[in-house]
Amino acid sequence: MVSLSARAGAIALAFVGAAFMSGCSSCNGGSRDAPGKPAASGSAAAPPLPPPGRTIADIVASLAGCDIEHRGVLLDAGTDAMTGRFAWTGVAPLGVDSVEHDASTWARVSGRTMRLFFVLPEASPIFVSARSMGIASRAATVSLDDQPLGTLNFNRNQIRVASTGATTLPVDPGLHTLTFRFMGRARDADAYADLDWIRVGVPDENPATYGPPTLRDVVSPAAALSGVPHRSIALRGPGAVRCALRLPPGAHLRTAIGLQGAGEADASIRILRDGQKPVDVSAQHVIGGEKATWSEIDVPLAPHTGSLVHLELRAESTPQGARVLFGDPVITLPAPPPPATAKARAVVIVVLNGVEREELPPWHGAPTPHLPALSELALTGTTFHRHRAPTTYPAAVLGSMLTAMPPRGHTVTDPGARMPASQTMLGTIAHDASLRAAMFTGVPATFKSFGFGTGWEHFAEFPPQGNDLATTPIEAAATWMTNVLRQAPEARLLAVVHSRGGHPPWDVTAREQATLAPNNYTGVIDPRRGAQQIASARKRGKKDKDVFSAQDKERIRALETVALTGQDRAIGSLVSALKTAGIWESTVFVVTGDVGSGADALYAEGQELSEKLLTLPLYVRFPDARYGGANVHLPTEVWDITQTALSALGIAFSRPGLGRDLSGVASGLEDPYEEPQIATLDDRFSARWGELIMTGRYDAAPSLCDLELDPTCAFNRRETMPLAMQALFRRIVARDVATAAPASKREPATIEPETASSLRVWGAMD
Template sequence: MWTASFSDAARSGESRSYPVTMPSRFAAAVQSEASRRPSKSPRRPASILKPTLTSSDPMVLPRASKSSTRILGTAGLLLGALFALGCKSAEKAPAETEPKPTPTVEAGPSEIRIAGSEQKHLLAERASDCSIIKQGFVVDLAALEPRTARGRSDEGAEVVTRAGRALRRLKETAEFEFWLPEAMPRVGATLLVSNAGSDRIALSVDGSRMGAVKVPDGPPRAVQIRTVPMALSRGRHTLSVSLSRKKGAPPGVEIGWVRLAAEDLGGASEEPLGANEIEDELTFGEARRQAFVLREGMALRCPVWIADPKARITTEAAMWGSGDGGVQMILRRDGESARLLAERTFERGDKPGWTPIDSGALGVSGEFVEIELRAIRAGKGSRLALSRPMVEAEPVAEAVAKRAARAFVFVLGGLSSLHEPVSAAANGLPVMSELAGEAVSYPSYRTTTTSARGVLASLMTGAPPWIHRLIENEDRLDQTLSTLAEQLSAASGRAAFFTAVPTTFSAFGLGRGFERTEEVSPTEDRPADEPLTLFSKWLSERSSQKGPLFAVVHLRGAHPPFDISREAAQLLPPPEYGGELEPRRAAIQLAHIRARRHRGDRVMPEDDWARLLAMSNAALRDHNRALRETFAALRRQGLWDDSLIVLMGDVGSGLRPNIPFSEEAPLDPEYLSVPLLIKYPQSEFGGTQVKGLYGPEDVHATIAALLGQKPSDDGLVLLPSARPDLLARSRAHVAVRRGRYATILGPYRLTGEEGKEPRLCRRDWDPACSQPREKVDPLAATLLWNWTRSALARGDGRPRPRSLEPLETRVQNALFVWGAGPI
């Protein structure tokens, strides 16, 4: 059984530094890059430093973690005015070794330039992300995460090193999941093993016993299990290692790799290299590279998603040793013969050095393929070294936009696909359709969790949920994460947060950095749209603010309880309603229905559905009126044109027959898909749509960039001229909640839960995911799992701040009325 694991660390093949902008108390420490072999923990930038900036300096901002982006903010009009008044020009401060706050960014028309992206990423972050081939398929148990009786953990299954070889020390029976790139009609096994208490071990694949072998004493040695009539299909499998137990002694064995071959190798067997031996850092001349090192006849077959037909694979090759050798780069596609992309040979006596290898345009698009790197020759005492191969797509050119003087984000709860601009007017929210004429629409926007609290945390910090970990009622925002409000405060800006949604009250840490935080509880006799009134009052006090302004307004939207009187509710459809749903108690009533023990009892009569929809639309009409008034006031005050306006949903309400507004909603599209509109300064690009999967981290990056701040490393700037559509098609969209995950890349969707078997489906023609395709499309399943594991592993070891103190009674009561408290 394929079991999800979030604890295996990802490693990057590049060392890069980024400028960072944050308050001094959150200054990032300098981290050193590993000097020899990659460790199990993710690689971090070698240094994180930021020089002091003055008003004449360019503002340097990265577009995303995989494509460095520079944003240059110019304040020409402001400086011209200062010079005209005879002001002394600012002098550039000397560079500092400590990060310093971003300087004041004056409001007014100025230009933001977003540098183009080279669109390069690693073909494989680790050798274990590829199939290792050497006279069979090599399963490196030291590089895979075991599953034991203790669950997914290194406890009782740690990695040890013997004579430069990494081995997994097992103290109990363990299972390992692996992938075969090709089917095998018969299979035998050779394994690298050492006695640590057990004199015999047995191997099984998918529950079928392969055989047992005696474990030698002394240093690790290769032993063989003879070929058995066992057929293994292409795709995912589970290898089980069972240990014998000596009387009076605990079991134990140290095991490295297991090689599966279709025939007995006998004396012709040559030992392969494990993943830790393949990964190395080598220097030829003055050029040092992280590299994959292969013996003669060894190969790596790496699955990769190719989105751009002009994409190419590039690497550098060198011979490590005095012999001759050669390397081939091969493209493998399902249903087609292998195609040689490039070949390079080395002769004895050639000058040592790195030699570039380029595949040329692959000519495939929107497809999972395998790239094979094979050492065709490597003389005795020599090995072939390949610098970490890169996938290079067509570069994205520089973009230009107007800097925003202020940014206002309006988030509504309980929206769904019915509230996209094309249908919003018929479902209580015409302002969504009206704004679409001046804004850019992102129809494929998806949240990265089904927790509204988690979405707001990502919006404010730019971190995905597996980093900030603010999802449940017990969680609190990590103090080590800087918020955009804190960055703006350090830049002489002002920020405010107004919420009527109990799950985003300041008790959870979301108010950090805001000069004003206002909460409107559903237990209070206050209008549901009062956050907009409070926002307008705050804005009137800050209308002359010189630095950037930022505000987030979180409204209940279509989510109950509803600010509707009982008398008004009686006039709503259906006529002569005899059900029990009440406006003020609707969230509690829906929670009680969801909590029923038997699934068949979790249903509502048709009249209840009709009344719920009518109340939701009535609540939205009130919000629609208040939003129209707010937008009109911004226009009257001259604050509309040069502002960035975001109108979006938090999490989806869900679709029938599921009871909506669940706080434990699955990661299905109807809960992740919500509307997103962004009006850029001067309504630039208004009335257009941008394709691509985006998340709240991208919204954060966009707001930060246009306010002159550092965008999130996890986000893309969604400005249409920055071509986020090209950048997004090469990355996976990952969503998480309570041990579950859902990953989308191209037409594929991988879903799973820790401890259970994931499911792969084609979302383009099977949106219900009723036809599993793990065995039909093993390349897609392999790569999506690698992508998910690498993303989620970044959160391993991070603190998950939780409060041992109970929430205030006021907050507990608000959560209960919201349907998010204990039932």
């Protein structure tokens, strides 16, 4: 088998090698001289840069998520730069809103307390200042990590810069919290104060008037040198922009550096990691004036790929009135765009409920002769090993797959919610595009009562309390596809199956039951009532491991094996039906799970956001067996399945959605590390970015684990990895702000008697 992580590295290295062979003499450090050695701006002898490659990150566009420094850290109040800054709330807390003053965005504070966090890069005394206007408050006390720092005094209805005194001792580098408590009494419609910016200042002897590096000040949309414009980051020295990135193999930084204004200045580019000294990757000495020109640089970042880093663009010093410009800074890959999934006649997605990945091939480790269809998929299809769910509630996972939105976006976030009628699902756009689209479900949480029947040409649900076997939804999908193709041989199809998987009730005859392990079993587990028995034990407030004996658990696993054996057989029959119809080689065939199971969480829904429950199996058989036999160790999520289906069928949502085409990921040319994998449930979250995992609840400091150092996550790295801590939390909040629907959009499900009966048998209702 082929490992796609190795394949990705080989492809990237091949393209980097091609760049070097084409004469990329400036790739050694991004400047025309070695890193750290000053180079004159606009040297006439410089060799040409390599071709630009493919842009994967635009630093100017993502500037709001970066740290901006000038004589200290600046927080640009009222703008997107505050996203994820409020410690540790998911969004701006109640009582903090944006207002406009003289075409500038401010924060209006009507809550008595406001808490913010920031990272101090180096030990230093600090003070806090703010450009402010008092409304109901004349002052606010400021605390640093709950220790008094000083007071900000405001002028009522007048703008002024208020400051605390500086600390007498240096403050340790790392993550810190500022708490503002506003004095005074605000009336019903009044706020305490308006804030333009907040500065965590570093005392210095610089006599120049402080110029705050707000987003509006730092971005120069068309800065021109010698008549050549660039969209630029403009920095006064000493100042820096520091952005969190997870760089894929072969990544380069491309930018143009120059000086706007008279004189000379020094610029540098650094890589920062928690617990390590900054690494200089490029240094430039730039000359301004009327004949100032751009120095185009291309910095290979190969030594820094594969982990979370902070890229820092730095102005070491600037003459008064001048600024160092970083023009159009982007991260590129010297590789072609990733391929899309080939157009397909059919897309078939089978989702198994409540399966434990370690019981399936190839993760089981030992041969699985009772699962021949899945074993064949593992050998001839593409197996994705880092597939992760966005929650531990099965209906929410299916909702995300059908909408390409996170649970808080489509609002199916709890057992009582239904998919809103206003939410467009995959079946709707397929049907509207004249494709034949159907869904088959044996899982009550995705029945019509929960809104999943909308938009399909054909929708069928199979209650667990009826006479239908667990294999029936898969068999019904095969029958429907066969009948459609018999009537319309040129039809294009989409079929989604939500199968029981390993979840009880289990279809076992009395004769089969007598042969199951353990021998002479006398425990309580009954195949038909298993779900109710397990749920009843859970509701008594005890963990499954404390309720069920070792024999009980052995019997549960034996029953689950029988169930999966039957459904594997049905999957094999579905594949045979596609082959008989002559469309197998032009079909995208997907088998995955919704929520993991395990000894301590037997078929539980809405459990803790642990990696064991979030990690899912994923097999994909692409048209013509492309990437057949490949094992992909790159991160994927459920909406990647959605985007793959959209690509294969040539359709699209009218609004943006999450996800990447799995063909691009399998090729090794897609960058799936650009953003973390984020899972949520109620007020809980779990984000994985490479080997880093952050878990927690909003309004409490989260925990950070580094799997590379601590595979069991026994130690909290929050204090020792402040840069990673800040980056992950801000990414979590930014995704939530961008995608979450208002709470008012949630629709409660109306449960009719038949669905209520299904939920009782499923163990989901008393």
